[in-house]
């Protein structure tokens with residue numbers, strides 16, 4: 472069971488996000504990979520319209536949790552549910568759930584010869600005719616530009632991604648997920664290579680963009696300070712179990728100790 476402030480209201484969530492309870496929930500979920508139990512007894516509520524950061528040391532099960540939420544890894548035990556759908560029991564309910572999700576994994580496959588903007592537009596390629604030779608519609612270009620702006624990349628919109636740094640490419644990958652305007656965004660360390668001097672501004676911009684869109688976000692972060700600045704809720708994992716769930720303020724009081732040994736020290740950013 473979540474051992475900390477699991478049932479408290481999400482007091483860190485701005486009222487303006489219109490938070491309306493869990494977007495996704497897990498009840499006593501266990502996941503096994505290669506014959507080993509990787510997640511066990513995971514009971515979580517992912518609040519709608521808020522940013523939930525998942526932290527924990529390497530191997531704690533963070534990526535597996537994202538993959539479980541995305542339906543890429545089936546739970547061996549327990550139940551997963553989604554708002555508006557209910558328990559995700561059969562293939563059709565998972566299909567409906569996955570249609571509302573955009574995922575940014577660490578290997579964000581971008582097309583090198585295309586510009587940052589065109590890579591982001593590929594995120595909405597399914598919204599125009601596949602054989603269209605016409606320029607991208609104005610509203611999609613606007614959405615793509617807004618998504619790049621949300622990750623501080625508007626100034627490099629026309630640069631081929633082959634000429635972007637690792638951190639810049641990560642941010643383009645994130646913009647490509649944002650432009651889809653999903654209900655649920657799952658992101659696995661999207662800021663891992665971002666220059667530490669940019670993190671503070673980026674977290675502010677990203678947080679503002681997420682709340683304006685009323686997106687539900689689950690984001691894996693190694694940097695505790697980034698999680699602290701970005702998230703409305705923090706989930707701490709250790710050895711495949713939830714050892715903390717609560718607000719950043721509660722995390723400062725209680726969570727750091729629980730996973731302190733488990734997470735890389737924060738950089739001074």
Ligand SMILES: Nc1ncnc2c1ncn2[C@@H]1O[C@H](COP(=O)(O)OP(=O)(O)OP(=O)(O)O)[C@@H](O)[C@H]1O
Nearest residue numbers: 504505507509527528529530531532533534535536
């Ligand atoms: N396909 C697999 N088969 C067997 N074990 C796996 C598999 N994938 C991951 N694991 C194991 O599951 C555990 C959790 O892995 P996971 O990638 O979820 O951790 P993580 O917290 O995201 O780690 P990191 O921070 O290093 O990315 C690890 O012990 C890992 O070795």
